[in-house]
Amino acid sequence: MNKTRLYEKHVAMGGRMIEFAGWLLPVQYPTGPIAEHHAVRTAAGLFDIDHMGQFMVHGPDALPFLQRVMTWDIATLEPDDAHYSLMCYDDGTVVDDVFVYRRDGDYMVVVNAANRKKDLRWMVQQAKGFDVQVTDVSDETYMLALQGPKAEEILQRVTDVDLSQVKRFSAVAARVGGILTLIGRTGYTGEDGFELFFSADEAEHMWDLLLETGKEDGLLPCGLAARDSLRFEACFPLYGHEIHAEIDPISARLGYFVRTEKGPFLGRNALLKIRLEGPKQKLVGLEMLDRGVPREGYPVLIGGEERGHVTTGMKSPTLNKFLALAYVPTEYSKIGTEVEVLIHGKPKKAVVVKTPFYVPVYRR
Amino acid sequence: MSDYVFMDDRRYARSHEWAKVEGDIATVGISDYAQHSLSDVVYVELPEVGATVEKGEAVAVVESVKAAEDVYAPLSGEIVEVNEELPDNPEWVNEDPYGKGWFFKIKMSNPAEYDELLDVEAYKKVVAEEEG
Numbered sequence: 314m315n316k317t318r319l320y321e322k323h324v325a326m327g328g329r330m331i332e333f334a335g336w337l338l339p340v341q342y343p344t345g346p347i348a349e350h351h352a353v354r355t356a357a358g359l360f361d362i363d364h365m366g367q368f369m370v371h372g373p374d375a376l377p378f379l380q381r382v383m384t385w386d387i388a389t390l391e392p393d394d395a396h397y398s399l400m401c402y403d404d405g406t407v408v409d410d411v412f413v414y415r416r417d418g419d420y421m422v423v424v425n426a427a428n429r430k431k432d433l434r435w436m437v438q439q440a441k442g443f444d445v446q447v448t449d450v451s452d453e454t455y456m457l458a459l460q461g462p463k464a465e466e467i468l469q470r471v472t473d474v475d476l477s478q479v480k481r482f483s484a485v486a487a488r489v490g491g492i493l494t495l496i497g498r499t500g501y502t503g504e505d506g507f508e509l510f511f512s513a514d515e516a517e518h519m520w521d522l523l524l525e526t527g528k529e530d531g532l533l534p535c536g537l538a539a540r541d542s543l544r545f546e547a548c549f550p551l552y553g554h555e556i557h558a559e560i561d562p563i564s565a566r567l568g569y570f571v572r573t574e575k576g577p578f579l580g581r582n583a584l585l586k587i588r589l590e591g592p593k594q595k596l597v598g599l600e601m602l603d604r605g606v607p608r609e610g611y612p613v614l615i616g617g618e619e620r621g622h623v624t625t626g627m628k629s630p631t632l633n634k635f636l637a638l639a640y641v642p643t644e645y646s647k648i649g650t651e652v653e654v655l656i657h658g659k660p661k662k663a664v665v666v667k668t669p670f671y672v673p674v675y676r677r
Numbered sequence: 678m679s680d681y682v683f684m685d686d687r688r689y690a691r692s693h694e695w696a697k698v699e700g701d702i703a704t705v706g707i708s709d710y711a712q713h714s715l716s717d718v719v720y721v722e723l724p725e726v727g728a729t730v731e732k733g734e735a736v737a738v739v740e741s742v743k744a745a746e747d748v749y750a751p752l753s754g755e756i757v758e759v760n761e762e763l764p765d766n767p768e769w770v771n772e773d774p775y776g777k778g779w780f781f782k783i784k785m786s787n788p789a790e791y792d793e794l795l796d797v798e799a800y801k802k803v804v805a806e807e808e809g
Contacts, residue, residue, distance in 0.1 A: 329716075345771075346742045347717045538716075538742050604764065606720050606740045627742065628719035635720070657722070657738060657745070 317363040318455065318516040328536060334427035336364040339536040346538035350630040353502050353543055356531030357461035359523050360540055366429035367454045367510065368436065370420040372445035379420055382439050383413065384562065384584070386575040390415040393483045395497050399570055400435070401580030405561040405587055408435055410552055412499060414484050421495075421510075423456075425552045439579065455513040459523055459532075460506030460543075462674070467527040468507055472496070481505075481675045490522040501540065503547030503673040545625050548598065548638065548669035554609060554624045555596055555638055564592040564640070566668075594621065595646040598668035599654065601635035603661035607654045613639050614653040614660055620645065623654060629670060636670055637663070682709040683801055684775050688794035690751040691803055695775065696783075698791055703752050706779040707739060707770065710804045715741040718770040723759040724781055730756060732790055737780050739770060752790045754783040 315336045317323075323330060328339030338361065341349065352358050370379060379387040385398035394415050400408040409428040414421040424432045429451060436447045459468055465476050474487040474496070484497040495510040511519060524534060541551070550556045556565050563571065563584060571584050601607060607626030612619040626637030637654065645652060648667055653660040687697035693711035696703040712718065722738040730736050735747035736756070759781045763769060770778040785791065795803065 340743070341716060345717045347719075542742065604720070605722070606745060608745065628740075 315364070317361055318513055319361045319363070319520055322517060322520060323361065326534060328534075331537070333537055334364055334425070336426060338364060339534075340538050341536040342534050344533055346536065346542065347630050349533050349535040349539035350542050352531060352533040353461045353504055353535060353539065354631055355462065356533075357459060357463040357467055357506075357527050358502075358533050358535035358539065359520070359527070360458040360460065360535050361520070362456045362458050362508070362540075363513070363516070364426035365456050366424040366426060366432070366449065366451040367456070368422045368424065368433065369448045369450050370422060370436075370445060371418075371448065372443070374443040374445045375418070375420055378440055378443040378445045379413065380575065381443075381578050382436060383411075384571045384578060384580065385413070386572040387413060387415075387420070388575070391483075392417070393485060395482050395484050395499050397570060399556075399562050399567060400432070401562065401584065402558070403580060403583065405563075405580045405583030406558050407552070407556045407560060407562060407565075408432065408558070410550060410556060410567075412497075414495075414497060416484070416495070427553060453513050455511055455516045455519070457509045457519060457523070458500055458502075458506065459509065459527075460500045460502040461504050461532075463527065463530040463532065464504070464506040467523065467530055467532060468496070471522060471526050489519065492519055494519075501549055502543040503549075503669070503671050504543075505674055541625070542627060542630055545627060545636075545638070546629050546631055546669070546671035547673050551625065560640075561587055561592070563587045564594050565596050592643055594640045595643050596624070596638055597641055597646050598666045598670060599623075599626075599637040599639050599652065599663040600666045601637070601654065601661060601663045602651075603663075604635065605654070605656035605659075605661040606635055607637035607639075607656060607661075607663070612655040613641055613663075614655055615641070615645050617653075617660070619655070621652075626654075631671055634670075636666075638668075641665070681713060681804065682775070683797050685797040687775075688751075688791060688796055689800035689803075690749060690794055692749045694749060694751045696751045696791065696794060698785075698788075701785050701788060702757065703754070703783045703785055703791065704779050705748075705751060705781055705783060706774055707748060708800070708804075709774050712771050712774045712778070715739060715744065715746060715770075717742050718767045721763050721767050721770065721780065723761075723763065724756045726756055726759055728756045730754065730783065740767075748780060750783065751794055752783050752785050752787075754786040756781050757784045758782040
């Protein structure tokens with residue numbers, strides 16, 4: 314089991330440590346996951362996300378290589394841009410979902426912890442014939458997320474760059490409390506905020522600095538439970554749940570990130586076919602009409618028969634409703650369609666609703 | 678064993694329910710340790726009034742942010758009342774587990790079962806063992 318460099322700090326702060334993707338991480342602090350969630354929506358939250366992996370892609374063929382493995386058109390990235398993308402297998406199913414940062418001549422790819430080894434193998438394998446090196450720099454790179462409406466104000470007090478000039482989905486090299494840092498205006502919460510990359514040796518220093526700086530603004534350290542409820546409300550997929558090696562991005566309603574017009578890439582033919590024929594199932598948002606908490610794996614019933622399943626569900630802290638993401642047959646995916654979710658053996662009424670449940674602030 | 682609240686005016690089941698008896702009616706809820714372990718409660722599902730329940734039977738559900746847990750009847754009898762305000766105020770389970778956060782009341786069919794439950798000292802030991 315891996316421990317991040319902040320493990321002792323989390324324990325000392327009363328963090329409840331659980332295993333996640335091979336890492337021991339806090340699921341919550343004593344304030345509780347709902348308070349942490351609200352802190353991010355109304356003030357700010359700080360997340361230890363060092364379990365995420367970072368790969369550097371370097372070499373003359375970096376761009377053509379990324380164009381081959383990524384579904385997004387990486388050629389559209391300006392020098393400081395960051396963009397969401399998927400990597401797909403030949404059959405169109407998902408290897409991982411990632412963020413690609415363009416840095417000078419190189420690219421950095423941020424991958425899910427659970428997929429780090431698999432992704433590296435996959436990318437190295439696909440790099441044959443390209444003049445490119447893919448290097449896993451996760452061990453020496455630390456990653457924290459500072460998220461929420463007060464994030465800019467807090468970070469601005471300890472950095473030397475003008476953050477108002479850093480637009481959403483871009484990154485800038487800066488000093489934060491003297492620590493050389495790549496500041497990305499990115500995140501996984503639906504709020505404005507930043508993801509910080511810096512030397513792992515500075516982890517404790519940076520963590521303390523940001524917590525102290527944001528204290529007066531209501532900044533809370535946040536655990537995995539809040540991270541999950543925040544991303545869920547914004548309907549961001551989580552690998553292993555909404556997307557995995559048996560589902561394609563079209564069914565997951567991530568078709569926007571599949572740029573078939575950019576030319577050949579891995580999975581393109583399969584994805585074109587799915588797009589042409591229409592996916593058999595679709596990911597939808599459900600709101601419970603009867604009371605009950607829909608949870609991952611619970612069957613979705615249509616006409617009393619099991620026709621789908623919940624991928625993530627919970628009581629939404631912001632909207633105060635029982636909501637779920639679920640796969641259902643395409644013919645039942647229209648907004649307003651009534652279905653049932655089997656909760657503790659009892660069918661409970663639910664209706665297909667618009668997603669995202671919570672529209673990210675930067676998209677409004 | 679830290680800061681959990683234990684009440685000595687009631688008895689406990691190993692599965693962390695408490696029962697407080699007045700006459701032949703037992704009020705049932707979950708312990709402070711249980712609510713703390715669950716963390717933020719978001720939903721409770723209560724039994725039907727009038728239902729006959731057996732000791733050890735799963736009769737209610739308490740759901741936190743991350744998990745759904747059964748609540749077991751610590752005693753046999755008939756459900757004579759449920760805390761109807763609780764589904765709308767699930768946070769009471771966290772805020773006041775021994776008071777406003779009660780779940781249901783059982784009219785005991787076998788009051789001798791109450792004496793088989795753990796007294797507060799025995800229950801503290803169970804919690805200490807679980808805490809490790």
